[in-house]
Amino acid sequence: MNxxxxxxxxxxxxxxxxxxxITGASRGIGRAIALAISDDVAREGGVGVNVKTDETxxxxxxxxxxxxxxxxxxxxxxxxTAQLVExxxxxxxxxxxxxxxxxxxxxxxxxxxxxLESLSGAAQYNSCWLINNAGSLGPLGxxxxxxxxxxxxxxRQAVDFNLxxxxxxxxxxxxxxxxxxxxxxxxxxxxxxxxxVNITSLCGIxxxxxxxxxxxxxxxxxxxHRVLALEHSIDNTTESQQFGSNHKQKQIFKTLNYAPGxxxxxxxxxxxxxxxxxxxxxxxxxxxxxxxxxxKVEDTAKKLVQIMKSDEFESxxxxxxxxxxxxxxxxxxxxHDTRV
Ligand SMILES: NC(=O)c1ccc[n+]([C@@H]2O[C@H](COP(=O)([O-])OP(=O)(O)OC[C@H]3O[C@@H](n4cnc5c(N)ncnc54)[C@H](OP(=O)(O)O)[C@@H]3O)[C@@H](O)[C@H]2O)c1
Numbered sequence: 001m002n003x004x005x006x007x008x009x010x011x012x013x014x015x016x017x018x019x020x021x022i023t024g025a026s027r028g029i030g031r032a033i034a035l036a037i038s039d040d041v042a043r044e045g046g047v048g049v050n051v052k053t054d055e056t057x058x059x060x061x062x063x064x065x066x067x068x069x070x071x072x073x074x075x076x077x078x079x080x081t082a083q084l085v086e087x088x089x090x091x092x093x094x095x096x097x098x099x100x101x102x103x104x105x106x107x108x109x110x111x112x113x114x115x116l117e118s119l120s121g122a123a124q125y126n127s128c129w130l131i132n133n134a135g136s137l138g139p140l141g142x143x144x145x146x147x148x149x150x151x152x153x154x155x156r157q158a159v160d161f162n163l164x165x166x167x168x169x170x171x172x173x174x175x176x177x178x179x180x181x182x183x184x185x186x187x188x189x190x191x192x193x194x195x196x197v198n199i200t201s202l203c204g205i206x207x208x209x210x211x212x213x214x215x216x217x218x219x220x221x222x223x224x225h226r227v228l229a230l231e232h233s234i235d236n237t238t239e240s241q242q243f244g245s246n247h248k249q250k251q252i253f254k255t256l257n258y259a260p261g262x263x264x265x266x267x268x269x270x271x272x273x274x275x276x277x278x279x280x281x282x283x284x285x286x287x288x289x290x291x292x293x294x295x296k297v298e299d300t301a302k303k304l305v306q307i308m309k310s311d312e313f314e315s316x317x318x319x320x321x322x323x324x325x326x327x328x329x330x331x332x333x334x335x336h337d338t339r340v
Contacts, residue, residue, distance in 0.1 A: 016192070018066040019125045019177075021115070023102060023169060024134030025070035026077035028265035029199060032297035033131055034068060034081055036305045038088040041066055045092065068095045069115060072134065075099040102134055103161030108168055116176045125192055128177040129308070132170050132225075133199040135162050137267060138213040141276035155213060162217035167224050170196050170255075174228065178253050193252045197308070198225040200257040205318060210278040222257045222318065229255040229316025254315035258304050261295035261321035268294060295321060 020037060024030035068085055070078050075097065082095040096118065100111040122128065138158025139151060146155070178194045203211055204218030232253045262268060262285075271277055272285035288294045300321045313319060 016124050016126045018127045018129070019069070019119065020066060020129045020131065021069040021071070021173065022131040022133060023071045024199075025081050026072035026074045027081075028267065029260050029263055029297050029300065030072070030131070030133040031077075031081045031084075032301035033133065033304060034070065034085050035088060036298065036301035037066075037068070038085045038093055040305050040309070041092050042088055042090045066093045067119075068093055069098065069119070070095060071098045071100060071102070071115065073099060073101050102165040102169070103136075103157055105160050105164060105168075108165050109172075112169060112172055116172065119176075122177045122180045122192065125177070127192060128173075128194045130170060130173045130196045131199065132166055132196060132221075134166075135199065135218075135267075137211070137270055138162060138217065139276075140210050140214075140271075140274050142210055143212050158213050159217060162214070163220045163224075166198070166221050170198070170225065170228060174253070178232070181252060191252065195253070195308070196225065196228065196255045197304070198222065198255065198257045200225075200259050200318065202259055202320065204257070204259070208278070208281065210276060210281070225255040225257055226316040233315060251315060254311075254313070256307070256313050257316070257318040258307065259318065259320040260297075260300040260304070262288065263297050263300055264289065264292070264294040265297060 020034075022030050022034050025034050066089070068082075070081055070085075072078055078097040078099060082097050085093055085095050098111070098115050100107070102108060136158065138161075139146075139154045174194065174196065177192075181192060181194070198221055200222045201214075201218045202208075203215040204222040206215075208215055232251075268285050268289070272282060272289050274282060277285075285294075303321055307313060307319060
């Protein structure tokens with residue numbers, strides 16, 4: 001795998017588009033990310049542009065025109081997201097919706113193949129992004145109460161969805177869009193590049209009582225995306241040497257683990273309502289909901305888009321919404337002590 005100079009500014013003029021696939025795009029953080037990308041594309045006529053490839057030119061990370069693929073179980077809500085994306089994208093964004101249950105491993109491969117096959121080849125894209133966002137809490141409660149077949153079934157479903165299907169989606173996406181690039185000698189500034197963003201959580205790196213399955217799945221998912229980054233870092237390093245040390249290169253492939261902060265979504269509604277959750281945690285969510293102090297999905301989505309645009313993150317790294325070095329709003333970044 002190669003490390004290459006970045007694609008050209010805005011639309012390259014060669015008819016290629018950017019591609020963004022978002023799982024769990026029907027509501028919550030996934031929908032907010034779709035809309036934040038749309039707003040940025042509309043504002044800039046092609047999101048973009050912060051990475052210098054040499055003294056004078058810059059590179060686009062998400063350029064218009066852009067095709068966005070939206071995935072979840074709810075067809076109605078997906079169509080609603082798609083409509084909002086297209087309205088806000090001012091003609092620069094097209095969408096396609098794929099209704100599927102990502103927790104059903106018996107159909108996952110076939111269903112995701114349909115998505116990938118509908119995208120007609122890696123060569124038509126300047127940049128390919130997967131936002132691996134869909135997730136659920138799984139069973140809550142202390143490990144000491146786990147017993148019985150129904151708990152086992154719930155546990156397996158949660159792992160199937162939050163870990164196995166997430167791994168499968170990222171691996172199939174990477175094979176489809178990265179392998180063809182690896183097989184060519186195309187090493188021009190217009191060469192496409194591939195990014196995988198895993199939506200993780202503080203729960204992926206710190207334990208939270210009564211959330212063991214969620215924490216375990218998030219930790220496993222995060223480690224998978226670190227390994228994926230590592231497997232491609234060797235190739236990236238090899239080729240960056242071709243360009244000399246003063247030439248800042250965009251790596252052809254990177255992964256990012258982004259923790260969005262505790263957000264006001266249906267997921268945290270469940271936490272606030274759950275008698276199985278650790279009482280202090282539950283109170284935190286009840287109070288935060290009441291005081292409206294949880295992170296707004298629009299804010300975290302906007303921050304993610306900034307991180308994506310700057311492309312300065314190290315492949316495989318974990319970045320949290322509250323991390324100082326990426327905070328654009330110092331007030332919101334310091335007023336939240338408790339993070340989930
Ligand atoms: N909210 C937070 O505070 C927070 C904090 C840290 C990390 N996160 C992570 O952020 C991501 C999004 O969370 P959220 O708060 O936006 O959750 P949410 O409001 O519950 O939304 C979850 C999304 O995943 C989709 N989904 C759920 N089950 C699915 C399935 N079986 N197959 C396909 N899609 C499915 C849902 O769509 P359908 O119902 O239409 O299928 C929905 O679009 C998750 O990975 C979560 O772990 C959230």
